[in-house]
Amino acid sequence: MSVSQRTARTPRKVAVVGIALSDCGRVEGPTPYALHAQAARRALADSGLDRGVIDGFASAGLGALAPVDVAGYLGLRPTWVDSTSVGGATWEVMAAHAADAIAAGRADAVLLVYGSTARADIRAGRRTANLSFGAGGPLQFEVPYGHTLIAKYAMAARRHMHEYGTTLEQLAEVAVQARANASRNPSAMFREPISVDEVLSGPVIADPFTKLHCCIRSDGGCAVLLAAEDHVPDTAKAPVWILGTGEHVSHTAMSDWEDFTVSPAALSGRLAFERAGVRPGDIDIAEIYDAFTYMTLVTLEDLGFCAKGEGGAFAEKGRLRWDGELPVNTDGGGLSACHPGMRGLFLLVEAVRQLRGEAGAHQVRRADGSLPELAVASGTGGWFCSSGTVVLGR
Template identity: 40%
Template sequence: MVAIVGVGDTSMGKLPHLTSIELQALAAKNAVQDAGMKMSDIDGVISSYSLAEPHPMPSTYLSEYLGLQPTFNTAMQLGGASGCAAVGLAQAVINAGYCKNVLISLGENRLTGLGRGDAVKKLSNFGHPQFEAIYGPTIPSFYALIARKYMETFNVTHEDLARVAVLHRNHALLHPNAHMKTPLTIEDVLESKWIAEPLRLLDCALISDGGSAIIVTSKENSQNFKSKPVHLLGYGEKTTHEHIFQREDYTSFGSVESGTKAFETAGISPKDIDVALLYDCFTITVLMLLEDLGFCEKGEAATLLKKDELTIGGKLPVNPHGGLLSHGQPGTAGGLNHVLEAVRQLRNEADNRQVADANIALVHGNGGVMSVQSTLILGRDS
């Protein structure tokens, strides 16, 4: 078993004075300080790609920048699943004896380094070059296909999607580092411009600058650091496709399998989860993940929203930091921010957004167009 012993992040939003590598380094420094260790204690490094500051060997670049010479380093290339998958990989390499203390640091100045337009262009290569990209689709248009099928199948409305965006904004208003700091109403969402019908602007995740980092070590070693360890109880991962035209079922994805594996490993069930951090690149994914991960039956997620069961004081608080929709999405660091929030919740360090009696958290990452699914279950106690 492994544990997270340090977390660190930066503000989210527009940070024109910081590059991608600087954001990663700043988050790493904050995580090391949080753990009460020295940077030289790090002997494993996991990073990820940056669209704004591309490098062929990003984890080696980060290691050099931090003055490290690790015995293990690699870069994740799983999109929004990278943050959770990096924790699963850290567990594997620590158990294998490759290293003792793994730094996972992700970050990007995607907003000021690229801007919304250039970011969308760079992400257009998710489409298959022969069968999709030639028709000019964007990431939102692919998710619009999924949203349309789901909404028609389960009689879900635009208002239901809007409630997801409002939930996240209400939570983000409680986070000091959140990108978005103004209130949001259902009417605001429904009046925002179309991006790819049925998805409007406020149904889509932000493009932000920011960085986040965590430190993973063995259960035994976790007692040597100042922060209370948060233990990895279960992990599951599933890849079903790369290009969405290869997928037949648009209403359920690999999150069913990744969630099942994580719950089986942890020896618990969805009813034992106190707080859920779900990948919210679009409002539709939150509804689908609630169902695929077993928190409700298919087609019932919208009802949880209507009953206010997903608020911080509700039955299953979801994304109390505001998620990608309102806290921020600086590339792959957006998914890792979900892990940070889970750790802070389990440490009882979330201030006025704290979920009462949070002992077990689920964190889920989604990469590509619902292509790769990664699920963590974290616990205050081992």
């Protein structure tokens, strides 16, 4: 009888037991399916478990019947599936759903996997760089005016600057410190240090964002394996526990967004911290979705690391570096390391890597030299339309 067939009298603890990246950066040749498979095999090998324990599968963004197509490609026949798709926050929300299912005994081990050849597809003319959304529903009132995704983020950033005096230099600091983290990560796509002046002098993409305020475009994939505590004794690595999760969806049309300076992470973060029984001040590292510099800044505020309006000042003086006061996006983030379409799952991989002490030259250490104990991964989807936050601990 499998673990999940037993009656769960009390919720089971859930751990991340396997993580892996596929080949990332400039990847020529492999299909997105192949990157899914590569990441999945590596994550399973990292866990030390047999593939037969996997009875749950979560995937989005690929295939006519996601995740059925991808599960079939991987040779899996899961009895629990999730194809939630809420943009970049998808993977934190999926992790929350999977953890709930495992805790309740509905699944034993759930594999979350993602892969994309976004960069290669653009170069080959198979897709455009700008997201295209249908004109039905609430978006029909914005699409005719050519209101692109980056323009929506730029509007929100400008509002924060107007309300709180946030400066272009403070936003640029987010990019500079992300690159400083990437410079120590051999897997990062861009590692050459940059300065605030270089960020500010770059070509304008959507005011106030210049090129270096925006995420890179890469190929790549990753996978995360979650499992019930019953399987932990059989794993190859020490477990990293899911302590608390939260999710929240906000708006689709910009006209329905009540305050451009508050993201849905304000609620998903509060829920995750409350359920984990910890406070923002307890967190050692933060992995935050950073398609644009403003995302990092406002999410730091909404997660409670600083007061509303103080994100710009908080980001100064190297606080976000791997060796700073609050290391953020320790691998270099979407601004410098990798961003193959949706980055949310990469946040979980990097958080676990740091908690395990496997990050090499960009490994975070506490003041006493010990490994970090607590991490938060917070993904954002759409144009601050959705948020998923996960608190993890050793």
